[in-house]
Every structure is written in C-alpha cells, then in structure tokens.
Amino acid sequence: MVVKNAKLEATAVKPEQYPEKNLQEVVFVGRSNVGKSSIINSLANRKSLARVGSTPGKTRVINFYNIDDKLYLVDLPGYGYAGVSKTMKASWGNIVETYLxxxxxxxxIIMLVDIRHKPTQDDKIMYEWLAANMVRHVVVASKADKISRSAIKPRLKEIKDALGVPDEVKIIPYSSENGAGRDELWTMIEESISGI
Ligand SMILES: Nc1nc2c(ncn2[C@@H]2O[C@H](COP(=O)(O)OP(=O)(O)O)[C@@H](O)[C@H]2O)c(=O)[nH]1
Ligand SMILES: [Mg+2]
Incomplete structure (x- = not known):
C-alpha cells in the first residue's frame, strides 16, 4: 500500500471530538510502549506522523490519522503503565471504553503485544473483550527485530496460548524498524475495509 497523504486529523477524549467524516476505522490497542505509534508510522511510511516514545502512560487521548481520505488509523491510549494514579486509570478506561x-x-482492531514478553493480565482482559465482542481483530507481535528469527515461532505460540487466540485469528510478527509484516498487515487492513 502506497500512502500519499497522511495527517493527524483529530485528537479526542470524548465522542463530540471524534472526526465527523465517516471514514472506516482501524484501531490499535495495547500496552504503553508496545509500539502503537511506531506501527502507525511504519504503515503510513512516515517518520514522525505519530509521536513515538513519549512518556509512557502520558498519552491519554485518541489520535485519528487520516490515510488518503480512505480510512483512519486510530491510536488509542495504552494501558498497563505502572506509574499512573487510580484517577488516570479510570480516565483511561472511560476514554477507551466509550470509544470501543x-x-x-x-x-x-489490531492488538499489539511485545513479541519478547509474556502477555500481562491487562493484555488478557483486553483480548477477552475483543474475543467476546465479535469485532474483527488481529494480534500483532511487535518488535520482532529484537529477537532471532528462530525464536519467532515459539514466541507466537506462547502468545497464542496465553491469550487464548483461536486458530482462525492471525498473529503477525511485525517490526516497525525494518518493515517485516507490513505487507501482510496492509493486506488484512484492505480486506477489512470496503472500497479501497
Ligand atoms: N526495535 C524496535 N523498537 C520499536 C519497535 N516499535 C517500537 N519500538 C520502540 O519502542 C518504544 C515505544 O514505541 P511507541 O511506538 O512510542 O509505543 P506506544 O507507547 O505503544 O505508542 C520506542 O522507543 C520505539 O522506538 C520495533 O518494531 N522495533
Ligand atoms: Mg504512542
């Protein structure tokens, strides 16, 4: 997929702030620091469309990135950052739940888990929600460049078992560093969006 125009179109914490254009949306969920902003940059082929590595837990907004006026890539606030207060957690839950x-x-919905780590309790809760809510989804194992090629398969299996991902749901290893997985993920995105 060649992206011609990509821009941050809206930043929202509540529905009145969501973009009014009714473009189809592809949503990224996952822990803080798992690589959501990086994968948006990688898919859009841009260096700094989405801000990478800002203080974990600090991004408490939903960012809507307009891709060629065809779809939005939606960056949800990450969960599971240890340093945040109860009030912050409640506000995260509210923002994310209202949107979803x-x-x-x-x-x-594209759920990211770090290929190097065991899914956390928060990941399990997130995946249970996805599985229960009949939303089309895929799991992406991020930062695949950080492990050896031979370690990828066993890591995917561990993630599959820990989250209880059924056979028909794909788990795609991805590297925003070198673009591994990009074509496969774009194909999935295009299949789920009509008219592009
Ligand atoms: N090596 C490597 N680092 C990554 C990858 N994706 C993200 N990172 C790094 O992980 C950190 C968090 O990434 P970010 O995209 O901000 O995560 P977010 O909090 O989920 O949006 C940053 O330092 C990124 O450079 C990847 O595929 N490979
Ligand atoms: Mg981010």
Missing part, C-alpha cells in the same frame, strides 16, 4: 463501545465505523 460506541464507535460504529470500527472495521478492524
């Missing part, structure tokens, strides 16, 4: 429960144009 009310937004009708979500076509695909």
């Amino acid at each position: 429960n009310t937004r009708e144009n979500i076509q695909l």
Whole structure:
C-alpha cells in the first residue's frame, strides 16, 4: 500500500471530538510502549506522523490519522503503565471504553503485544473483550527485530496460548524498524475495509 497523504486529523477524549467524516476505522490497542505509534508510522511510511516514545502512560487521548481520505488509523491510549494514579486509570478506561463501545465505523482492531514478553493480565482482559465482542481483530507481535528469527515461532505460540487466540485469528510478527509484516498487515487492513 502506497500512502500519499497522511495527517493527524483529530485528537479526542470524548465522542463530540471524534472526526465527523465517516471514514472506516482501524484501531490499535495495547500496552504503553508496545509500539502503537511506531506501527502507525511504519504503515503510513512516515517518520514522525505519530509521536513515538513519549512518556509512557502520558498519552491519554485518541489520535485519528487520516490515510488518503480512505480510512483512519486510530491510536488509542495504552494501558498497563505502572506509574499512573487510580484517577488516570479510570480516565483511561472511560476514554477507551466509550470509544470501543460506541464507535460504529470500527472495521478492524489490531492488538499489539511485545513479541519478547509474556502477555500481562491487562493484555488478557483486553483480548477477552475483543474475543467476546465479535469485532474483527488481529494480534500483532511487535518488535520482532529484537529477537532471532528462530525464536519467532515459539514466541507466537506462547502468545497464542496465553491469550487464548483461536486458530482462525492471525498473529503477525511485525517490526516497525525494518518493515517485516507490513505487507501482510496492509493486506488484512484492505480486506477489512470496503472500497479501497
Ligand atoms: N526495535 C524496535 N523498537 C520499536 C519497535 N516499535 C517500537 N519500538 C520502540 O519502542 C518504544 C515505544 O514505541 P511507541 O511506538 O512510542 O509505543 P506506544 O507507547 O505503544 O505508542 C520506542 O522507543 C520505539 O522506538 C520495533 O518494531 N522495533
Ligand atoms: Mg504512542
């Protein structure tokens, strides 16, 4: 997929701030620091469309990136950052739940887990929600460049077992560093979006 125009179109904490254009949406969820902003840059082929590595837990907003006026890539606030207060956690839950429960144009949810780490309790809760809510989804094992090629398969299996991912749901190893997995993920995105 060649992206011609990519821009941050809206930043929201509540529905009134979501973009009004009814483009289909592909959503990224996962822990803080798992690589959500990086994968958006990688998919869009841009260096700094989304801000990478800002203080974990600090991004408490939903960012909507307009891709060629065809779809939005939506960057949700990350969960599981240890240093945040209860109030912050509650505000995260509220922002994310409201979006996931009310937004009708979500076509695909991409859940990121770090290929090097065991999924956490928060990851399990997130995946249970995805599995229970009948939303089309895919799991991406991020930072695949950080482990050896031979370690990839066993890591994917561990993630699959820990989250209880059924055979029909794909787990794609991805590297935003070198673009591994990009074509496969774009194919999945294109399959889930009509008219592109
Ligand atoms: N080596 C490597 N580092 C990555 C990759 N993706 C993200 N990172 C790094 O992980 C950190 C967090 O990434 P970021 O995209 O900000 O995560 P977010 O909090 O989920 O948005 C940054 O230092 C990134 O450079 C990847 O595929 N490979
Ligand atoms: Mg981010």
